[in-house]
Amino acid sequence: MDHDLSIDLVLSSLPESYSQFVLNFNMNKIEVTLSGLLNMLTQAENTIAKEKLSVHLVSSKKNKNEKRKFSKKDKDEKASTSKGIKPTRGVKMDKDNDKCHFCGKLGHWRRNCKDYLESIKGKKQKEASTSRTNDKEQ
Structure with a gap:
């Protein structure tokens, strides 16, 4: 099989999540061997995995319409702060x-x-x- 044909077959067999990688590869007309392409795909896979993780973290926010439930401790803190601002987190007066x-x-x-x-x-x-x-x- 021709070298260019084998590279094109590998790129066309990739899932949709690699579309940005394939576009970048074709636009820059990168010349690599099959082992070089494998290394590049491994790096792209790590990048795609990180992007998916960050998208899941962002989309996992709570519904804004939900009311926050306060515990008794929270209510006590609110009552004490209404008298004046008290130092927190290790700041002691x-x-x-x-x-x-x-x-x-x-x-x-x-x-x-x-x-x-x-x-x-x-x-x-x-x-x-x-x-x-x-x-x-x-």
Whole structure:
């Protein structure tokens, strides 16, 4: 059998999942031996297997319409976080040494400081009101 004919027979006998490989092979007019083609097909097979795995992982998401069921632990965490943001994942607050960088009081951080949050809210309102007057002047 002719070399080109044997390569074409191997390529035509491949399943549909190798269509991209066959297209690439024909477009680039690659000259290989049968053993070289076997090595290239083995690499393509590994690539196709990885792509299938990633497609399955992406498509296995939960239905967006499903409601999440909360356990008692989740409800307790929600109740405790409504009082203020608490540190998680190994971040522990030392109430004796950690003090607010805004007001200097012990027992809370700046992100939970009422004075700091009010000052930020005041700055935002001030910026919004001054930007409106600047727009009208122009």
